[in-house]
Structures are given as C-alpha cells and as structure tokens.
Amino acid sequence: MNAETIARWQFGITTVYHYFFVPMTIALSALVAVLQTMWVRTGDHKYLRLTKFYGKLFLINFVLGVVTGIVQEFQFGMNWSEYSRFVGDIFGAPLAFEALLAFFMESTFIGLWVFGWDRLPKKIHLATIWLVAAGTMISAVFILAANSFMQNPVGATYNPVTQRAEMTDFGAVLTNPVFLATFPHTLAAAYMVAGAFVAAVAGWHLAKLSKQGDAASAEEVSAHRFAAKFGAWVLIAAGLATIVTGDIQGKVMTDVQPMKMAAAEALWETEGGGSDNASFSIFTVGTLDGSEEVFSIKVPYILSFLATGDIHGKVAGVNDLVAQYRDSGYMKSDDPNSLEAKYAEALIASGYDYAHYRGTVNYVPDIAVTYWMFRLMMGLGFLAMAIGAWLLWVLRKGRLPKPGKVWTGLMIALPLLPLFANSAGWIFTEMGRQPWIVNGVLTTAAAVSPGVSAAEVWISMILFTLVYGGLAVVEVGLMLKYIKLGLPVVEEPKVLTDDDQPLTFAY
Incomplete structure (x- = not known):
C-alpha cells in the first residue's frame, strides 16, 4: 500500500476510535446537569447520588476523549499537509474557534465543577456543569462547520497567485446548508447514545436489586428506576429527532452531493x-x-x-x-x-x-461500504429505540426486571447499538464523499503529504493502534469498575467558610 492509502486508514482508525467518546461527552454532560438541577430544585438525595455516579462516568469518558482527540489535528500537518496548505485559511478558522472558545470553556468549568462542590454555592456550582454542556455543543458547532465545508465548500474562492483557497465569507461557512442539517442530526444521535447508556447502566443495577428482593435499598431502587426510565425516554425522543433531522439531511445531501445518495x-x-x-x-x-x-x-x-x-x-x-x-x-x-x-x-x-x-477521475465511491453503512446506521438506531421502549414496558407499574443472561445481554448491547450507529453514519458520510477530500475541488490523493513515506505512516499507525488499544483497556476497565460499584454514598456538600481549610475532592 502507498502512503495515501495507509494515511487514510490511520485517519479512519483514529477518528472512529475518538468518536466513540464524542457523543457521550456532548450528551452525558447535559444529562448530568439535568440530574443535578433536579437535586438542587427538590433536595432529593437520590438525585445527588445519581449526579455523582454518572458524573464520574462522564469524567472518565471526557478525559479519554481529550487524549484521543489531540491526535486528529496533528495528522492534518503530518499526513495531509497539502490539504492543510490548500484550505488552511478556511478549515483552520473553525478549528481555532473550537480550541480557543469551546475547549477552554469546557476545561475551565469542568475543573470548577469537579473541585467546587464545597467551595461554590449550589446554584453557582450547578451553572458550571451547564456551561460544560454548552461548551461541548459549541465545540460540535465549529467541528461540524469545518467538516461541512469539506462536504460543500462554500464561503471561499481560489487565489491563483498563492495557489490556495481563501475564505470570503465566514458567515457562509457557519450557515452552510450541510452544517444546518448535520448539527441537529449529530446532536440528536449523541443523545441517543447517552440516553441508552444511562438506561442500560440503571437497568443492569435494577436487575441486581431485583435479585436481592426485600433486602434491596429503597432509595437505590427508586434512583435507578428513575434513571432507567429517564434514559429510555431520552433515547426514544432523541431517536425520533434523529429520524426527522436525518430526513432533512438526506434532502440536503441529494442537492449538494447527489453521488453520495446514489x-x-x-x-x-x-x-x-x-x-x-x-x-x-x-x-x-x-x-x-x-x-x-x-x-x-x-x-x-x-x-x-x-x-x-x-x-x-x-x-x-x-x-x-x-x-x-x-x-x-x-x-x-x-x-x-x-x-x-x-x-x-x-x-x-x-x-x-x-x-x-x-x-x-473515478467519481464513484466504494458502493458496498456506503450502501451497508447507511443501512447499519439506521438499523442499529431503530433496534436501540425498540429496546428502550421495551425497557419502559418492563418497568411499568413499579415492576423490576428479572435478572438473567438475556436482560444482561440487552443492557450491554443497548448503549453500543446507537454508538456503532453513530460510527456507521460517519463512515458513510466520509466514504461517500470520495474521491474528494473537499467535494468537487481537491481529491484525497492530491491532499496527502508529498514528503511522507509509506514506512513512516505505517510506523505511526502501528504505534497509535497500540497506544489506543491500551487506552481502550483503561477506559473499559475504569467504566466497568465504577459501574459495578453503583451509586456512591455521599453527604450533602457544605460550602466552606474557612479559606485555609483544605479543598476536598471526593469522587
């Protein structure tokens, strides 16, 4: 394989891996904010325990997402330098906004949220997690605007003197019809993942509590029942939103990328x-x-x-x-x-x-990949919604699920189905654009770094794969550990009045 093919494999592998964390970061932050809001408004202790529980799982996911995301931008300069040179004036602007505005906002307020439980008043502390959630959405705005430019390159022209594309209208980049359709669709799909995750974790715990019978904690049963139903409703509502926005996106895609639809x-x-x-x-x-x-x-x-x-x-x-x-x-x-x-x-x-x-130019993308990824995306999403609806049926009228291999298997599969549906959707989106890296302008073959050899890309791809494999073990291990531990035993946080008293961090 030549350097271009290996570079494409490397970018595909690292991007799909990184995107496993993105939907959870975007949507779980908001769901945790909802749980904390319910605690602040009602004073019900179970909502505080749920906030701490899912908040810890969100933090694990957030950290791994940041680490794996850094690699993506480096590849633009290392393996795709001709692409960066050609459209850097346009593509770089939303990425810069994402880093300087959204990422710094997320990082700042997530620190305040983690360490501010006993330093900030309740409502101020609550505002920090909502700002984290807002930051993740702002981040999605700029990343998707950049990607939408690749699908439909608006707001730019070509300068034959510099032999580069130059931005003429940043507003056009942010109002790209592809972006306006893609953003709500991506957001809804992310909430499917987070809703399924919350429902699945709570559903698994409810089966364990059902096995304990009368010995089960009433507060834990109540908390997990709420979380399971809350997550399932989010999954179903987000699924319906995904269907509607997907229909809109399909019509926009047919207009600007008819080959992808074909x-x-x-x-x-x-x-x-x-x-x-x-x-x-x-x-x-x-x-x-x-x-x-x-x-x-x-x-x-x-x-x-x-x-x-x-x-x-x-x-x-x-x-x-x-x-x-x-x-x-x-x-x-x-x-x-x-x-x-x-x-x-x-x-x-x-x-x-x-x-x-x-x-x-071979204008035809890989038909088999685009055809089946399109169907896998839809099929897995519909299946996840069906399991969510069935979960609500099982929990009706105060019932608890019966523990068993079938229930456990469904709870394991539930968050993975929309997660893999998200990945399939993005594989379809990117593979369906080929042979273009910027639709109708720059081919993928012309965008690869001319001075990078196949051997160099092979080495970096192998190293990234090994590192990412290790991170996957860490991620899954930490997630399973804290999921199994269940709801933490927490006390009502008290705002410190003594500035010399040491700051505590209890997660």
Missing part, C-alpha cells in the same frame, strides 16, 4: 420523475464490484421522498452522474460554487488539461 442506494441508473418513483432498497445482493444488482428487496416511493420530498421525485443514478461530472467537471453543473469554479478556471488558464483530468 452510492447509498447502489443506484446505477436514474429512477423516478413523472409518474415513476425511486424505490428504497432494504436489502440488495449485487456483483462483487457492486455494478449490477442480482437480488433486492425494495419499498416503492421511499427513496424519491427521502431524496426530494416528492414520492415521484427523480433520483440521479451513478452512471448519469459520472457522465455529468466528466462533461462539466462540476459536482453541480447548473450552479458550481465559487471555489469549485475559480479553481477550474485557474487550472485551465495555467494550461492544465482539465478536460483530460475530469475524464480520468
């Missing part, structure tokens, strides 16, 4: 239009190269509506899109954006054989 359906020939419709494929068996359908199960009208909002809407197939791109060179021949158009003009003006270039 790849998601393995749709080689255009369907729909007039009285016809494009059918959604639930399951398809095709040839090894994915170019021909052998067998499929389809639902009529769904794809047309998903892509266009019209049950008879036309959905362009892969073959027609390839012909269009080779003819015009633009991802949207009727309305190319400024960066795409100016870059093409500069190439032609320099004497570059642009017609030959657009005729040789």
Whole structure:
C-alpha cells in the first residue's frame, strides 16, 4: 500500500476510535446537569447520588476523549499537509474557534465543577456543569462547520497567485446548508447514545436489586428506576429527532452531493420523475464490484421522498452522474460554487488539461461500504429505540426486571447499538464523499503529504493502534469498575467558610 492509502486508514482508525467518546461527552454532560438541577430544585438525595455516579462516568469518558482527540489535528500537518496548505485559511478558522472558545470553556468549568462542590454555592456550582454542556455543543458547532465545508465548500474562492483557497465569507461557512442539517442530526444521535447508556447502566443495577428482593435499598431502587426510565425516554425522543433531522439531511445531501445518495442506494441508473418513483432498497445482493444488482428487496416511493420530498421525485443514478461530472467537471453543473469554479478556471488558464483530468477521475465511491453503512446506521438506531421502549414496558407499574443472561445481554448491547450507529453514519458520510477530500475541488490523493513515506505512516499507525488499544483497556476497565460499584454514598456538600481549610475532592 502507498502512503495515501495507509494515511487514510490511520485517519479512519483514529477518528472512529475518538468518536466513540464524542457523543457521550456532548450528551452525558447535559444529562448530568439535568440530574443535578433536579437535586438542587427538590433536595432529593437520590438525585445527588445519581449526579455523582454518572458524573464520574462522564469524567472518565471526557478525559479519554481529550487524549484521543489531540491526535486528529496533528495528522492534518503530518499526513495531509497539502490539504492543510490548500484550505488552511478556511478549515483552520473553525478549528481555532473550537480550541480557543469551546475547549477552554469546557476545561475551565469542568475543573470548577469537579473541585467546587464545597467551595461554590449550589446554584453557582450547578451553572458550571451547564456551561460544560454548552461548551461541548459549541465545540460540535465549529467541528461540524469545518467538516461541512469539506462536504460543500462554500464561503471561499481560489487565489491563483498563492495557489490556495481563501475564505470570503465566514458567515457562509457557519450557515452552510450541510452544517444546518448535520448539527441537529449529530446532536440528536449523541443523545441517543447517552440516553441508552444511562438506561442500560440503571437497568443492569435494577436487575441486581431485583435479585436481592426485600433486602434491596429503597432509595437505590427508586434512583435507578428513575434513571432507567429517564434514559429510555431520552433515547426514544432523541431517536425520533434523529429520524426527522436525518430526513432533512438526506434532502440536503441529494442537492449538494447527489453521488453520495446514489452510492447509498447502489443506484446505477436514474429512477423516478413523472409518474415513476425511486424505490428504497432494504436489502440488495449485487456483483462483487457492486455494478449490477442480482437480488433486492425494495419499498416503492421511499427513496424519491427521502431524496426530494416528492414520492415521484427523480433520483440521479451513478452512471448519469459520472457522465455529468466528466462533461462539466462540476459536482453541480447548473450552479458550481465559487471555489469549485475559480479553481477550474485557474487550472485551465495555467494550461492544465482539465478536460483530460475530469475524464480520468473515478467519481464513484466504494458502493458496498456506503450502501451497508447507511443501512447499519439506521438499523442499529431503530433496534436501540425498540429496546428502550421495551425497557419502559418492563418497568411499568413499579415492576423490576428479572435478572438473567438475556436482560444482561440487552443492557450491554443497548448503549453500543446507537454508538456503532453513530460510527456507521460517519463512515458513510466520509466514504461517500470520495474521491474528494473537499467535494468537487481537491481529491484525497492530491491532499496527502508529498514528503511522507509509506514506512513512516505505517510506523505511526502501528504505534497509535497500540497506544489506543491500551487506552481502550483503561477506559473499559475504569467504566466497568465504577459501574459495578453503583451509586456512591455521599453527604450533602457544605460550602466552606474557612479559606485555609483544605479543598476536598471526593469522587
């Protein structure tokens, strides 16, 4: 394998690994803030114990997320220097805002929250965890704005003198239609993960308490019952929001990245239009190269509506899109954006054989990966919602779950299903954009660092994999340890009045 292929594998591995922590960080911080708010408002001790319990699990996840996230930005300079040189003026701005505003905000207030239990008044201390939650969302805003630029490069033009893309409108980057659809979808999907995690942990403890019978602590039963139902309702509500925002995102994607939609359906020939419709494929068996359908199960009208909002809407197939791109060179021949158009003009003006270039680019992403990741994303999400609804049914009218291997297995699977659905969604998003690293402008092959050898990338990828493997053992070990310990025994925090009294940290 060449340096480009290995660099792509390395970025993919480290990104998917890092994103395991991101949804939990975004959403669990807010759920912990809700639990603490309920304690402050009601004075009920069980909410304080739940806050401390899930707060500790949030902190473990947060720390591992920070450590693994640092690696991502280094790779832009190390393995993808040509990408950084070409679009650094645009891509670097939201990343800088994310670090200087969101990350510093998170870090500052999470420190105040951890060490401020007996130093800050209740309501001020409560505000710190809400500010942490706000910081995680602000962080998501800038990261997703940067990624959305790669999907739909707006707010920029090309300068032939510097041979770089330059930002012309930061507001356009932050109001990119892709970003406006992606942000709520990503946020809702994150809450599915956190809700499932809270419900699963509480559900597992309820089964243990059920086994104890009358010897079980009434407060613990009440606390875990609330957490299980709270998490399940969050999971279901977030799942419904994910469906609605996903529908919106699908229509935006069809507009700005029609090839991605065609790849998601393995749709080689255009369907729909007039009285016809494009059918959604639930399951398809095709040839090894994915170019021909052998067998499929389809639902009529769904794809047309998903892509266009019209049950008879036309959905362009892969073959027609390839012909269009080779003819015009633009991802949207009727309305190319400024960066795409100016870059093409500069190439032609320099004497570059642009017609030959657009005729040789392979515009088709990996059909098998995009097709199955799209379905895995949806299937796992729906399954998680079904388990959440079943959990609520089991806990109805004061009932407790019966302990057993089936219940334990479901509680283990519950948070993993939406977590893997998130990962599948992002794999689909990034693989469906290929061969472009900046859609319609810069290919992934052209973005790799020219001076980095395959051996160097191999070494770094192996080292990262080993380090991340060790961190996974630490993460899982710590999580399981504190989950098994259950709700901590805590006293009502008392604000210190003596400045010389030592600060305490009890988690």
